[in-house]
Amino acid sequence: MTSGHADTKAVLMRPAPKRRTGRGWTPALLRALLFLILGLFVLYYSLPLFVMIVTSLKSLEEIRAGSLLGLPQAIELTSWKTAWESACTGVSCHGLKPYFWNSILLVVPAVVISTALGAINGYAISKWRFPGSNVIFGLMLFGCFIPFQVVLLPMAITLGTINLAGSVAGLILVHVVYGIGFTTLFFRNYYVTVPDELVKAAKVDGAGFFAIFTRIFLPLSTPVIVVTVIWQFTNIWNDFLFGVSFSQGGSQPITVALNNIVNSTTGVKEYNVDMAAAIIAAIPTLLVYVVAGKYFIRGLTAGSVKG
Amino acid sequence: MKNLLDRHLPKIVVAPSFAAVLFFVYGFIGWTLYVSFTKSRILPKYDLVGWLQYDKLFATPRWYVALDNLFVFTGLFVAIAILIGLLLAILLDQKIRAEGVIRTIYLYPMALSFIVTGTAWKWLLNPGLGIEKVVQDLGFPDFKFDWLVDPEMAIYTVVMAGVWQSSGFVMALFLAGLRSINEEIVRAAQVDGVGPFRLYFHIIIPSLRPVFVSAVIVLSHLAIKSFDLVIALTHGGPGYATDMPATFMYAMAFSRGQLGQAAASATVMLATVSAVIIPYLYSELRRKHD
Amino acid sequence: MAVLQTSKLYKNFGPVEVLKDINISIEEGAFLVLVGPSGCGKSTLLNIVAGLEKASAGDVLIDDRVVNDVAPKDRDIAMVFQSYALYPTMTVEKNITFGMRVRNVPRQEREEALQRVAKLLHIEPLLRRKPSQLSGGQRQRVAMGRALVRRPKLFLFDEPLSNLDAKLRSRMRSEIKQLHQQFGATIVYVTHDQTEAMSLATKIAVMSEGEIIQLGAPQELYDRPNSVFVADFIGSPAMNLIRGRIEARDAKPHFVADHDGTQVALPIDHYDFERDLRADQELILGIRPEYITSGIANHHGAVSVDLELVPLLMETTGFDQYVMFEFCGGELIGRFSSKESIDVGRPHRVQLDLSEISLFDPEAEFRV
Numbered sequence: 001m002t003s004g005h006a007d008t009k010a011v012l013m014r015p016a017p018k019r020r021t022g023r024g025w026t027p028a029l030l031r032a033l034l035f036l037i038l039g040l041f042v043l044y045y046s047l048p049l050f051v052m053i054v055t056s057l058k059s060l061e062e063i064r065a066g067s068l069l070g071l072p073q074a075i076e077l078t079s080w081k082t083a084w085e086s087a088c089t090g091v092s093c094h095g096l097k098p099y100f101w102n103s104i105l106l107v108v109p110a111v112v113i114s115t116a117l118g119a120i121n122g123y124a125i126s127k128w129r130f131p132g133s134n135v136i137f138g139l140m141l142f143g144c145f146i147p148f149q150v151v152l153l154p155m156a157i158t159l160g161t162i163n164l165a166g167s168v169a170g171l172i173l174v175h176v177v178y179g180i181g182f183t184t185l186f187f188r189n190y191y192v193t194v195p196d197e198l199v200k201a202a203k204v205d206g207a208g209f210f211a212i213f214t215r216i217f218l219p220l221s222t223p224v225i226v227v228t229v230i231w232q233f234t235n236i237w238n239d240f241l242f243g244v245s246f247s248q249g250g251s252q253p254i255t256v257a258l259n260n261i262v263n264s265t266t267g268v269k270e271y272n273v274d275m276a277a278a279i280i281a282a283i284p285t286l287l288v289y290v291v292a293g294k295y296f297i298r299g300l301t302a303g304s305v306k307g
Numbered sequence: 308m309k310n311l312l313d314r315h316l317p318k319i320v321v322a323p324s325f326a327a328v329l330f331f332v333y334g335f336i337g338w339t340l341y342v343s344f345t346k347s348r349i350l351p352k353y354d355l356v357g358w359l360q361y362d363k364l365f366a367t368p369r370w371y372v373a374l375d376n377l378f379v380f381t382g383l384f385v386a387i388a389i390l391i392g393l394l395l396a397i398l399l400d401q402k403i404r405a406e407g408v409i410r411t412i413y414l415y416p417m418a419l420s421f422i423v424t425g426t427a428w429k430w431l432l433n434p435g436l437g438i439e440k441v442v443q444d445l446g447f448p449d450f451k452f453d454w455l456v457d458p459e460m461a462i463y464t465v466v467m468a469g470v471w472q473s474s475g476f477v478m479a480l481f482l483a484g485l486r487s488i489n490e491e492i493v494r495a496a497q498v499d500g501v502g503p504f505r506l507y508f509h510i511i512i513p514s515l516r517p518v519f520v521s522a523v524i525v526l527s528h529l530a531i532k533s534f535d536l537v538i539a540l541t542h543g544g545p546g547y548a549t550d551m552p553a554t555f556m557y558a559m560a561f562s563r564g565q566l567g568q569a570a571a572s573a574t575v576m577l578a579t580v581s582a583v584i585i586p587y588l589y590s591e592l593r594r595k596h597d
Numbered sequence: 598m599a600v601l602q603t604s605k606l607y608k609n610f611g612p613v614e615v616l617k618d619i620n621i622s623i624e625e626g627a628f629l630v631l632v633g634p635s636g637c638g639k640s641t642l643l644n645i646v647a648g649l650e651k652a653s654a655g656d657v658l659i660d661d662r663v664v665n666d667v668a669p670k671d672r673d674i675a676m677v678f679q680s681y682a683l684y685p686t687m688t689v690e691k692n693i694t695f696g697m698r699v700r701n702v703p704r705q706e707r708e709e710a711l712q713r714v715a716k717l718l719h720i721e722p723l724l725r726r727k728p729s730q731l732s733g734g735q736r737q738r739v740a741m742g743r744a745l746v747r748r749p750k751l752f753l754f755d756e757p758l759s760n761l762d763a764k765l766r767s768r769m770r771s772e773i774k775q776l777h778q779q780f781g782a783t784i785v786y787v788t789h790d791q792t793e794a795m796s797l798a799t800k801i802a803v804m805s806e807g808e809i810i811q812l813g814a815p816q817e818l819y820d821r822p823n824s825v826f827v828a829d830f831i832g833s834p835a836m837n838l839i840r841g842r843i844e845a846r847d848a849k850p851h852f853v854a855d856h857d858g859t860q861v862a863l864p865i866d867h868y869d870f871e872r873d874l875r876a877d878q879e880l881i882l883g884i885r886p887e888y889i890t891s892g893i894a895n896h897h898g899a900v901s902v903d904l905e906l907v908p909l910l911m912e913t914t915g916f917d918q919y920v921m922f923e924f925c926g927g928e929l930i931g932r933f934s935s936k937e938s939i940d941v942g943r944p945h946r947v948q949l950d951l952s953e954i955s956l957f958d959p960e961a962e963f964r965v
Contacts, residue, residue, distance in 0.1 A: 045471070149557070195680055238420035255422045
C-alpha cells in the first residue's frame with residue numbers, strides 16, 4: 001500500500017494490519033464492523049443520560065402513556081423547578097437547593113485543605129527522605145483503600161464527642177482525613193519525577209525547606225494540582241456513605257437529598273422530578289469532567305495504576 | 308538550634324497528617340475490631356466476649372445472602388467490565404478520527420455519583436414503564452424484564468449498572484497500556500507475517516498483564532465497597548435480596564442497633580479487602596523504591 | 598592557607614564503606630580534579646564538601662574552619678551540577694539571582710552581579726528565557742553563571758560536561774579553564790573523563806573504591822604513576838603493561854620477558870627504583886605508546902631498544918596512527934606517523950624508548 005520513501009511514515013504509523021487475514025474479511029468490512037461496535041457502545045453509554053433528560057422534560061401523563069425513549073411532545077420545565085425548590089426530602093420539602101449549597105460548603109474547604117496537605121506531605125516524603133518516610137507513606141496509602149464501613153461507628157461517636165455530629169464541618173473533617181492518603185500519593189508520585197539536583201542547587205543557593213517548596217516546587221505543580229483538585233472534587237461531591245452516616249436534616253449533602261427524593265415512599269412517584277433532581281446533582285461533576293476531562297483521566301489512571 | 312529545627316522540619320510537617328491517619332484510620336480500625344468482640348447492641352460495651360458476634364454473623368441467613376451477592380456481583384462485575392473495557396480499548400486504538408469524542412462519551416459515567424447512576428438505571432429498568440415497555444411496544448407483548456423486583460435476578464441489575472459506570476475506566480486503563488506497547492514489537496510481528504487476531508491474542512494481550520492485574524484489583528476493591536449503588540438502585544431489596552456486606556453493616560449499625568454485628572461485618576469486609584490490596588501495595592511500593 | 602582541607606574523612610552507607618580515610622588539602626587558586634571510575638566515591642566526596650551529605654567520621658575544613666555541621670549555604674561555596682539543575686519555572690535572570698534574592702541582597706547589587714556574570718559568559722540575550730528554551734551549552738553557562746554570581750571561596754563542579762556532545766564539551770572545557778585563569782578561583786571538579794582531568798587540573802586525585810590512589814600534579818601522575826591502576830587510568834591510549842622479571846645481564850639489571858620463543862631483555866639500570874628488589878623478582882613494565890615509535894624522532898638520545906614486531910591492527914587519528922603489535926604474549930601499542938606505511942602481518946621496525954618507563958610489583962601493583 002505504500003509507494004516510495006515518502007510513505008514510510010504512513011506505513012509505520014498504521015495500526016495492526018487489517019489486510020492479510022485471508023478469510024474473506026476485507027479491510028472495509030472490518031472497518032465498518034469496528035464503527036458499528038463503537039457506535040453501539042456510544043448508544044449504550046448515552047442512553048441513560050438521554051432517557052434522564054427526556055423524562056425530566058415530560059409530564060407525568062406523557063411518561064405513563066408514552067415510551068421511555070420518546071422525545072417529549074411539549075417541553076415541561078415544571079419538574080425541574082420542583083426538584084430544585086419543593087421536592088420532599090423526608091420531612092421537609094425544600095427541593096435540592098439547600099442541599100446543593102451544603103455540598104458546595106462541604107466540597108470547597110475539603111478540597112482545598114486536603115490538596116494543600118497532600119502537596120506539602122508529598123514534597124516532604126519525596127524530597128526529604130527521613131527515616132521511616134516509606135513506612136509512613138505506606139501506612140497513609142493503605143488508609144485510602146480500606147472499606148470505610150470499618151471506621152463509620154467510631155467516627156460517628158468521635159464526631160458526637162467533639163460536637164461536630166450532623167454538621168457540615170464534621171463532614172469536612174471526615175473527607176479531609178480520608179482524602180489525605182490519595183492527595184499525598186498524587187503529589188508524591190509527581191514530585192518524585194522532579195530531579196533531586198534541583199533541591200541540592202536550591203540548598204546551595206541558601207533556600208530552606210519551605211522556600212524550596214513555595215518558590216520552586218509549587219510553581220511547577222500546576223498539572224498535579226489540577227488532577228488532585230478534580231479527583232477530590234468529584235469524589236467528595238459524589239460521596240454518599242459519609243454523607244448519609246454523618247449528617248442529618250439540614251446539613252445533608254446533595255447526594256443524600258437526591259436519594260431521599262427518589263426513594264420517598266409517600267405519594268405519587270414523580271419520575272420526572274426524580275430525573276431532574278438526578279441531573280441537577282450530576283451537573284457539577286459532569287461539567288468538571290467535560291471541561292477538564294483530560295486531567296480527570298490522568299487522575300484515574302495515576303491513582304490506581306501505580307501512577 | 309535553628310539547625311535542629313531545620314533537620315526535623317520534614318517530619319514535623321508530615322506529623323499532623325500522619326497522626327490523623329493513625330488515629331482516624333488505624334485507631335478506628337482497632338476500635339471496630341475490639342467492638343466486634345463485645346456484646347455491643349445499641350450502645351458500645353467494652354467487655355470482651357470472644358467470637359460471639361462472628362458466630363452470630365455467620366448464623367444469620369441475611370449475611371449469607373450478602374456474601375453470596377458479593378461474590379456474584381464481584382465476579383460478574385470484574386469480568387464483564389474488563390471484557391468490555393479491553394474490547395473498547397482495542398477498537399479505539401485503531402486510529403479513529405473521533406477518538407477523543409468517543410472516549411469522552413465512554414468515560415463520563417465515572418464522573419457521576421453512584422446515586423445518580425442508580426437512580427437512572429432504576430428508571431430504565433422500571434418494570435412497566437422502562438425498557439420492558441419499550442420492547443413490548445416494539446411488538447413483543449409478552450416480553451418481561453422485571454429483574455429489578457425479582458429477588459432472584461435483582462443482583463444482576465446491580466451488575467448492569469455497575470458495569471455501565473466503570474467499564475469506561477477500564478477502557479482508559481487498557482488504552483494507556485496499549486499505547487505504551489513498544490511499536491517495534493508490533494512491527495517485528497508484522498514482518499514475521501503474523502495476522503491481526505494472532506497478533507492481539509498471542510502478543511499484545513499477554514503483554515498487558517500488569518494492566519489486567521491493576522484492573523482486577525481496582526474493580527474488586529470497588530465491588531467490595533459497593534454501597535451507594537445498591538442503596539440507590541434497589542435499597543438492598545426486594546426484601547434483602549440484593550443486600551451486600553456494606554448495606555448489611557449499615558443496617559446493623561444505624562437502624563437495627565446491633566453495633567457488635569456491624570463491627571463484625573465491617574471487620575470481615577476489611578479482611579477481604581486487605582487480602583486483595585496488601586499484596587498489590589507491597590509489590591508496588593517495592594518497585595517505586597528506586 | 599588551605600582553602601579546603603579534609604582530614605581522615607570516612608563515609609558509610611550502612612555496611613558499605615564509600616569513602617576511606619580521605620585526606621586532601623588545596624590552596625587558593627588550585628584546580629583539584631577528582632577522577633575515577635563510576636562508584637569510586639568522588640561524587641560523594643564532593644557532596645560532603647558541599648555539605649549536602651554528612652561524613653561518618655573525619656573533618657572538613659574550609660578556610661581553616663571546621664564546617665562539618667555547617668549548612669551548604671553558610672559554607673561560602675557554589676556548585677554546578679551534571680544536569681545543570683536550573684529552576685524550570687524561572688527565567689535565566691531569576692535562576693541566577695535566586696540565591697541573592699533568598700539572602701535579601703539589595704536590588705542594585707543583584708543587578709550589577711547579574712550583568713557582570715551575563716557579560717562574562719555571553720548570555721546577555723538569554724536572560725529572559727526559560728531553561729526549556731535553551732540549548733545544552735547555554736544551560737551549562739547559565740548554571741555556571743549561577744555559581745559565579747556568588748563569588749564564593751570554593752567552586753564545586755559535579756561532572757558538568759558529561760551531558761554535552763564531544764565538540765561542545767571541549768569548547769566548554771576551555772571556557773572553564775579560561776575562567777579559572779582569569780579569576781584564580783579555587784575549584785574542586787569531579788569527572789570520570791581522564792582527558793578532562795589532565796587538561797583542567799593543577800592537581801589530580803585518582804580515586805578508586807573510596808580511596809585516593811594518587812594525588813599530584815597531572816604531569817607527575819602521567820610520568821610517575823604510583824600504581825598499575827593510575828598508570829592504566831591516566832593517558833589515552835592507556836599505558837602498555839608487560840609482564841616479565843628482573844635479571845642481571847652483563848652485570849646490569851634488565852627487564853626480561855618471553856617473546857615469540859626467545860627472550861627480550863630491556864636495560865633498566867637507569868630507572869629510579871623506589872624500593873629494593875629481590876633477584877629474579879617478577880615485574881610489570883609500563884611504557885606509554887608515545888615512547889614506542891619507528892625510531893626516527895629520538896627522545897633526547899635516551900636508552901632505547903630496537904625490535905622487529907608484527908603489526909596486528911592500526912587506527913588512524915589523522916596525523917598519527919596507533920599500531921597494535923603482538924608482544925610477549927600480549928599486545929603493545931605504539932604511536933607512528935600516519936604517513937608511514939605499515940601492513941598487518943608484515944614485521945616492522947619498532948624502537949622502544951625506555952627513558953620514561955614505570956615498573957610495578959605484579960601482586961600489590963604499586964610502583965617499585
